Structures are given as structure tokens and as C-alpha cells.
Amino acid sequence: MTDNANVIADLAADGDEVDRLVSGLEAAQWQTPTPAPGWTVAHQIAHLAATFRMAGLAASDPERFKAFAGGLGPDFDANVRAALGEFLDDPPDVLLRRWREQRQAAQRALGALPPGHLVPWLVRPLPAAVLAAAGMMELFGHGQDIADALGVRRGYTDRIGHLVEFAARTWDFGYLARGLAVPQVRLRLELTAPSGREWTFGPAESPERVTGPAVDLCLLVTRRRHRDDLSLKATGAVAEHWLDIAQAYRGPAGEGRRPGQFPPIDGD
16 A cells, blocks of 8 residues: 555645636636536635545544434535535635645644544545545546646646545445445556556456546546547456446546547647
């Protein structure tokens, strides 16, 4: 498993990248619609602020987090709207400041824990390093929405390795979100990192394989690109189906993105 110091440093770097996307925006630009229906740039940052606030609370005060989580209702979308509402009324400069404060607090709290220390979370407890990787997944997906809305072409680094490892760990989420039985076979992921390194996850003997660029896998599991616009290849019926339903988060899948909605990313 990724060591804590490494994943926390990379979490901070990814947060800084998203910060740079929005720090120079005019007030009106915060209302720019993003590819997520009904969500503006402000919605994306408000969601990240709420998510990092939960992560910071879970890492620093587990009992308070458990009490908070126990008070959530069964309606996932209503919970999201309530969390957003606590930040969306802020003017952009206040929202930006609060997002920075929540991100930094979560980084400090997670970084103070041993990598394998279990932290309570919404579905099940996660090791501190894995929860940090989940934070990187949030930054990747919502940062992509912001970049797409603003017409910014992102650069990607091998920091996405944490997200790839998280996607391999949560490969069953797409089935669970749709009430489908999880296949009794593990996927093998064989991916090329932005640096050109080769990354592999899952049993080498598995007949079910996904190969291609690691960036494309990240875009797939965050549902920020349709599989038809990615250079991922499946071997086996399970792997083929998984490319249609993959997601690295719990809760409703959402409508995802349409084929051809965006041009290919660099290198595809």
C-alpha cells in the first residue's frame, strides 16, 4: 500500500493544481456551467470543500464523524445538496478561502496518522492512506469538470498512480451502485503511466484484463469520459462489461459523459 507521506504530498500537489484552476477567476466565472448537469464551477469547489471537511473530521475526531454520518438520511442526492448548501451561499473569495482551509485541515489530520490506521468513512472504515487516495479521486474528477468548463487542457503526472490503485481496490463499486452481482473473478489492470512506466494491478493469471493508458482509466472510473473516447482495451466478457459501468465512488453513477463530447486527451 502507498506510504502515507507520499500520498499526502501528492494529495497536496493535486489540490494545488485544482486551486490554480480557480484562484484567478472573476466572480462571474464561478457560475460557469460544468459538464455535470446543474453544477457550476462554484458547485464543484463547494463539493470538494464539503468532502475534505468530512475527511478531516473523520481523521481528527472519529466519534464526531460517526455521529455526523449516523445523522445522514437515506437520500444520497439530498445529502449532497445539503452539504453543498453550506458553502454555495458564500461569495467566491470566501468559498475559495474555506475550500483551502478544509483541504489543508484534512491533509494535516490524515498525515498525522499511520498509513494503515483505520479511519471511519461513509461506507466502511478505510486506512488513512487509502482515504487520502479517495481524496485524490475527488480532486481528479471535479478538477476535470472545472478544466473542461474553462477550456483548460490538463497535464497529468504519475501522481495518478494513487487513483489507479484506489480504482483497483474499488473495482466492484460499479456493480454495487447498480444492484448487480459482483463477478467472482478479479480484473487484471495493465496500464501505462504518464511517464511511460508500466503499472499492473490484480492477479497476473486473471483472464479478465483491461489495458491502456492509466490516465484513461482514471477518466473512466471518475466517469469524466465515455469509454468510446478512451484507448482502453478489454479482454474477457467481465472486463468488457466493466468498462461500461466502472466507477471509483459509491452512490448513484450519474449520467456520465456522452460519446464524442470531448476531444481525445493528449497521447490518445
